[in-house]
Amino acid sequence: MKGVSKKLNLPLFSDPAIVATPTKEVRKKPSIDAARARLGGRVNEIDTPPAGFAPGVLVTFPVGSPAARAAGDDWRMHGVVVFASQNEVHVLLDGVRLRRLPPSDVTIHEGGEVAIELEKIAGDARLFGQLVEGQSVRYADDSGGLVNGKVVEKCRWGALVLREDGAVVAVGFRKLWPSPTGASA
Secondary structure (H helix, E strand, C coil): CCCCCCCCCCCCCCCCCCCCCCCCCCCCCCCHHHHHHHCCCECCCCCCCCCCCCCCCEEEEEECCHHHHHCCCCEEEEEEEEEECCCCEEEECCCCCEEEECHHHCEECCCCCCCHHHHHHHHHHHHHHCCCCCCEEEEECCCCCEEEEEEEEEECCEEEEEECCCCEEEEEHHHEEECCCCCCC
């Protein structure tokens, strides 16, 4: 069998005969809808949590197959409630992983040791749970500085915040705090 050759024209050197058209990468700004979706969606008044499942509550829930649980091999995992409604409870396991569980699978943690990271998440979630729309807040920006703003929409895992310059940004609950008394936003 003879070798098959194919001629390829690769642009190895700039050719003055070829006039390149500049390509400008266009990045669209994220929409408010995309930001809201990244934060889990807007919280509605009808999303009332079951008794005891407020943001920041330490909970446990079963892991493993239903068959293993039925056999009495009920291993439980710890987490922090970040959102709860009558139909589901959103439990953060660490700073990244989130589980959506039916309220019947979640039990309030009754003492005992919990990882320090979960304690920190619980404190942040409790503080976030007390924020309301229209409240002046401060948040940590990407450079680590604190920026003043106002909550314009509270979502499940954070809020849409109106900055002083008029821009609306999505801020996760771990980077969001009430403004000190007397601070303007």
